[in-house]
Amino acid sequence: MDLNQAAVFVKVVQAGSFSAAARLLGLPTSTVSHRVMTLEKRLGVTLLQRTTRRLHLTEAGELYFAHAATGLGHMLDAEAAVTEALGEPSGRLRATAPADLGDHLLAGIMARMRREHPKVQVEMLLTDRYVDLVAEGVDVAIRTGHLKDSSLIARQVGIARWEPVASPDYLASAPPLDSPQSLRHHCCLQFTPLGRDAWTLTDPHGSVVVPLPGQVMVNDIRVVRALAIAGEGVALLPLYLCREECATGRLVQVLPAWHAKADPIHLIHPRQRFMPPKLRAFVDLAAKELRSGLRTD
Structure with a gap:
């Protein structure tokens, strides 16, 4: 029995394709395909039906995957338990975050990890897409x-509260701004994911929808911030x-009693019996940094 073949098969199923599994395993796609084919030949059954678009598990494949994945999970748990017992965080850790989360927040996490856990190499992937x-x-x-x-x-680490802001230079020459409805007389710098036609603002008594003329619309929040600082x-x-x-x-902050959406921010990771020291160190450290950076007092 070649456990490498079983492990590669499990990774192919989890990743959804031979090429994706090859990237995760650091192997050529041809090697991954060959190991699965060799496993099928040894077992005398077809485990995967291959099409141009996706892979389908056969009945035998589903049965084999259920047992192989469980066995592989126990082996990984055993290694993680030993690593955790050793205590010192080390190795490569891959993390992902939204591209617009904030340079200073992410830089603070990375810098503190480097100082406190120098044996951990953190690879940060910034993207707005959903990462499996x-x-x-x-x-x-x-x-x-949500x-x-x-x-x-x-683990929830804070709330991202969105509020209307402007530069003092802009406000000095702009019309009075004493209610949400006053925004219709202002140049509103619209971040399009929040709405192209209107802003919804909330105070302790309820919400109002403010129609906007759509003079400036941008899909990058950092550009919106730069425009606001420039007095636009x-x-x-x-x-x-x-x-x-x-x-x-x-x-x-203008209209200080009012805010737009309030998004919870979480640190998430796959469920596992033993948390590797490098992951535990990152989660604990990042939670402190984010709670500090997201506080609203």
Whole structure:
């Protein structure tokens, strides 16, 4: 019995393709395909039906995968238990986060990891797409918004609250801004994922929808922030992204009783019996950094 063949087969099924499994395993696609074919030949059954678009498990393949994945999981748990017993975080850790989470937040996490756990090499993938942690070999993710996958372990680390802000220079020459309805008389710098036609603002008494003329619309929140700092208008920004500017007076929170959406932010990772030291170190450290950076007081 060749356990490498079984392990490669499990990874192919989890990744959804030979090429994806090859990337995760660091092997040529031809090697991955050959090992699965050799396994099928040894067992005398077809485990995978291959089409041009995707793979399908046969009945025998489903049976083999159920047992092989369980066995491989126990082996990985055994290795993780030994590694955890050794204690010192080390090795490569792959993390992912939204591209617009904030340079200072992510840089703070990376810098602190480098100082406190120098034997851990952190690879940070910034992307706005949904990352399948298991299939893509990612250890941990920072995610905003409400979670969909309940099979993952999640730790909430804060709330991303979006509020209207503007520069003092803009406000000095702009019309009065004393209610959400006043925004219709202002140049509103619209981050298109928040809406092209209107902003929804909320206070302790309820919500209002403010129609907007759509003079400036951008799909990159960092560009919206730069425009607001330059005095081009009023923007809805997450406070973590403009905390420094608000503290130094380059931006001012307008309509302070009102805010737009408030997104929970979580650290998530796949469920596993033994958490590797490098993952535990990152999660604990990142949780502290994010809670500090996301505070609203």
